[in-house]
Amino acid sequence: MNYYFSKILKGNFNDTVEKVTAALKTEQFGVLTEIDIKDTLKKKLDVNFNNYKILGACNPPYAHKALLAENKIGTMLPCNVIVQELDSGDIEVAAVNPMASMQAVENDALKGIAEEITMKLKAVIEGL
Secondary structure (H helix, E strand, C coil), X not given: CCCEEEEEECCCHHHHHHHXXXXXXXXXXXXXXXXXXXXXXXXXXXCCCCCEEEEEEECHHHHXXXXXXXXXXXXXXXXXXXXXXXXXXXXXXXXXXXXXXXXXXXXXXXXXXXXXXXXXXXXXXXXX
């Protein structure tokens, strides 16, 4: 089982970030955090890197269910979605596969939640 699923797109990097954010909203995800890796690496290490953003996406009702089922699951939240510009100029969008990450947690109550979140994130990626 892959730990992520992804799609390659053509277009502008910033427009793609906006498109991904809007697509996440259609599945009731909000973006809690946005980490600009390119900017951070430049400031902290003075290295050049391709455009790369990590979007910390959260679906509050599902996060609440997961926290009720396993109070340490917050260590695996939010669901990260990346948008990165490849050397080819294409844009890759990838999301964590919650089913893969939940395999590390021995709690049967999380399986159904992870399956539903996986379907929602896959719908986001496939719909781009």
